[in-house]
Amino acid sequence: MNALAFVAGFFVIGGAAAASIPSERAVSLARRLLEIPGILYLAGLLRLLLGLVIVLSVPRWSIADFIGWLTILAAFVPLFLKPERILGLVDTFMGRPALRVAASLVVVALGVYLMMTAQSL
Secondary structure, eight states: OOHHEEEEEEEHHHHHHTTTTTOHHHHHHHHHHTTSSHHHHHHHHHHHHHHHHHHSSOOTTTTTHHHHHHHHHHHHHHSSSSSHHHHHHHHHHHHOOHHHHHHHHHHHHHHHHHHHHHHHH
């Protein structure tokens, strides 16, 4: 079993589960955190680290490798978008509970796939 890919899948599932919580308190907390530019850069760095862990720990040209590369690309969003634009995207996403839950389910499925891929390596 590849422990790094398994742990990455576990964190992806946890993040998606946390994002699907339909609490106004959670939305308010996320909005306040995103108003701090340092948090955006820290989130980008953590996303970059997660993407690198996935890419380096799974076989090349697999779906898990593709997920890793998408994670690396997503890590660069805070570097190229202004914080106001990111807040606008988050407000749009958080304001639509059905979209938030659907996206979270897709991300949970990808996390489960990562974990299953890690066990078969």
